[in-house]
Amino acid sequence: MRESDRRLLELVRGRAGDAFRGAVRYDADGFTVLYVRDDIGTEELRAALPTIVERARADEPVVPVDIYGALGETQAAVELQENAALVHFRRDTGGRGLLISLDRDVAQGLGSFVEKCLSVLDEESG
Numbered sequence: 001m002r003e004s005d006r007r008l009l010e011l012v013r014g015r016a017g018d019a020f021r022g023a024v025r026y027d028a029d030g031f032t033v034l035y036v037r038d039d040i041g042t043e044e045l046r047a048a049l050p051t052i053v054e055r056a057r058a059d060e061p062v063v064p065v066d067i068y069g070a071l072g073e074t075q076a077a078v079e080l081q082e083n084a085a086l087v088h089f090r091r092d093t094g095g096r097g098l099l100i101s102l103d104r105d106v107a108q109g110l111g112s113f114v115e116k117c118l119s120v121l122d123e124e125s126g
Helices: 003-019 044-057 103-126
Strands: 019-026 030-036 075-082 082-088 095-104
Touching: 003 019, 003 030, 003 095, 003 103, 019 044, 030 044, 044 095, 075 103, 082 103, 095 103
Parallel strands: none
Antiparallel strands: 019 030, 019 095, 075 082, 082 095
């Protein structure tokens, strides 16, 4: 496991505790499951992950900076599902990114959570 992945998992566990459901890093060639909480590590999830990652790779910002620059670059996308919050960090246009799943009630402090995660992810790029 990459050092940046280890630090990111520590950060998420420290902030979300037991509400941390899982993390998956992906690139153009495949994906790596960094963590899955025991109660959601089902065969159904394992079967769904390739499709989930494929959809994440194809995801595009709703407001790209070249269309409307006033908002700035997209840092993360969040999907609030009925039972979870999914934070999607697109790392570049080369098909790299990270998906983090949290219990839905954790979404309250999302802005600062995203900033802290980005600081760890940016260290690996720089």
